[in-house]
């Protein structure tokens with residue numbers, strides 16, 4: 042009986058399987074053998090199915106009435122264990138977490154008389170958990186109530202895990218996309234944005250990606266400041282498939298202009314068809330501005346904000362190329378401020394810088410927009426003037442600059458003025474490359490300095506000779522300093538009342554390399570410009586003091602020695618220390634040292650000079666004004682200076698013979714000196730007539746070839762010895778006067 046029930050059940054199961062598999066019941070009416078054959082075939086089929094065909098009751102346990110062989114493989118339980126819940130019910134192996142959901146989904150489908158499909162976990166016999174997919178259908182009784190369910194359950198663990206992994210990956214990538222700091226985008230092949238991330242939208246000042254995509258319809262016009270850049274970008278991606286670091290300038294939604302760098306590449310399908318473009322955008326405004334700032338700093342002078350030498354060279358090169366194509370010229374004007382070092386040294390760097398700024402501004406005002414003015418060194422500027430065909434036009438500009446710069450300049454209540462010297466080189470005539478052109482303009486500038494500064498000179502090939510002489514002289518000076526080759530000559534000064542030697546002036550000489558000696562006019566200015574005057578001046582002081590002391594030690598009449606100072610030695614240099622040292626080393630009394638200064642030296646910055654001079658005076662050193670009458674002196678200052686002597690410049694002696702005017706000037710200076718309580722010395726006295734005039738006008742002392750040329754130390758010593766023997770010195774003077782008058 043039991044067997045019959047089982048076989049009846051089996052038959053029912055088979056029928057159910059047929060229905061599940063969608064097979065029709067056509068063969069039911071065939072012969073038994075045919076039926077058996079079919080049953081065998083279906084059994085084979087069912088047992089080979091990857092999964093489990095079932096029929097269960099629509100009850101709480103999902104009691105299985107039929108399960109196919111696949112049950113074992115799917116759940117680990119043999120079909121017999123599952124059937125009629127003999128060992129375990131299907132409900133029990135359904136994961137507790139999923140049970141309610143599975144039940145609900147099945148219930149709903151059955152209620153609507155629909156097939157269902159549900160995925161959930163089952164716990165296998167060995168404890169492993171598997172994901173299964175179950176599809177099934179409800180079987181109703183005659184009254185429409187679902188009594189059984191028939192269906193198929195298969196292992197979908199692998200697919201499920203793969204999908205889950207995919208979903209997680211997608212989630213991860215979405216998170217990267219959403220939270221990336223860089224802007225990320227996808228565009229259609231025509232460039233329209235398909236998808237952008239929040240950062241992308243923010244870069245362009247849109248609140249959300251959606252807003253960006255809907256509002257930006259014309260990318261070139263909407264975003265790009267230079268629409269051609271966008272066209273170029275799209276062309277590159279199309280042609281090369283990828284673009285990196287493409288920089289363009291963008292106008293954001295709020296109007297702010299920014300710089301962005303874009304990377305993009307084309308995404309193709311397997312057949313090579315373009316699907317879309319994707320890429321990233323980065324706001325590089327800050328680094329771009331930094332870079333611009335660095336570039337600016339590298340190419341501009343920090344004090345005046347003018348282009349520096351580097352940028353000037355570059356511009357000159359371009360202008361030369363341009364001029365060459367257009368058969369035009371370029372003028373290079375090298376400008377050097379006269380005595381700027383002195384101003385800098387005297388007034389300090391702050392004022393020096395302020396002066397440079399004022400000069401830069403004035404120069405700019407004299408030029409056209411297209412011209413360049415650059416600062417290439419301490420006090421050196423360069424103008425680049427394009428298209429100035431005629432020298433006349435260049436001269437006009439140079440003239441204008443001379444005039445503008447020479448205008449007095451007020452700072453902190455004081456008035457300063459500075460002049461400049463300019464050298465002009467013309468491309469292509471004076472050089473076809475930057476270096477030659479600048480070198481020749483430099484040569485012309487030196488010529489302008491030679492000619493007394495405050496002027497401009499056009500370059501000419503003959504100037505090269507001057508330049509090389511200058512260079513040679515510089516070498517001679519350096520060598521002389523290194524090898525201690527300088528020589529001092531001494532010229533006596535004669536007291537016009539007593540006829541005695543009243544002093545001696547130390548005059549510097551340097552060997553010319555061929556046995557002769559060079560006078561200061563050939564090298565003093567160069568020594569001042571190069572700064573060599575400082576060590577040279579110290580040497581002069583030491584040597585002169587030592588020599589003077591040696592004369593006294595020989596018992597010769599003691600007379601003071603005069604030393605010429607240069608402006609550099611007065612400004613920002615510890616003159617006091619040098620003087621004290623020279624006196625100490627030579628053991629000479631300060632009273633026997635006299636320092637000669639010129640008017641321009643003391644008048645440039647009278648207040649600070651007065652302080653230095655007072656210190657020197659306190660030391661016991663005498664001070665005199667040399668070449669008096671050639672510079673400009675303020676009498677009120679002259680009174681305040683602790684100066685005891687005026688030396689009338691030798692040019693006045695020359696003028697004495699030229700008529701009344703010359704003589705009256707000399708007279709005037711002598712009485713001026715006396716009225717200031719100063720001793721007056723006349724320089725450059727060559728004739729008896731000059732001496733006679735001086736004596737008549739009670740000039741105190743004379744110095745000049747009439748009495749003696751400057752002499753080497755030994756000769757001067759001999760002169761002093763001779764002179765000390767002469768008893769009638771005044772007679773000697775008179776004699777000199779008359780012989781000279783006779784010879785004249």
Ligand code: C2E
Pocket residue numbers: 532547548549560561562565578581605606607637667668691724725726727744745746747751
């Ligand atoms: P200075 O101080 O006015 O010196 C007088 C110049 O006149 C000397 O020229 C001297 O040789 C020259 N002299 C003297 N008597 C006569 C004369 O009767 N007729 C003519 N025509 N000239 C006469 P020197 O030696 O060539 O010096 C020129 C200038 O160089 C000096 O002018 C002085 O300013 C400067 N100097 C000379 N030695 C030194 C020095 O050691 N240091 C500095 N910083 N400058 C110096």
Ligand code: MG
Pocket residue numbers: 546605637667
């Ligand atoms: Mg002198």
Ligand code: MG
Pocket residue numbers: 667668688690691724
């Ligand atoms: Mg003089």
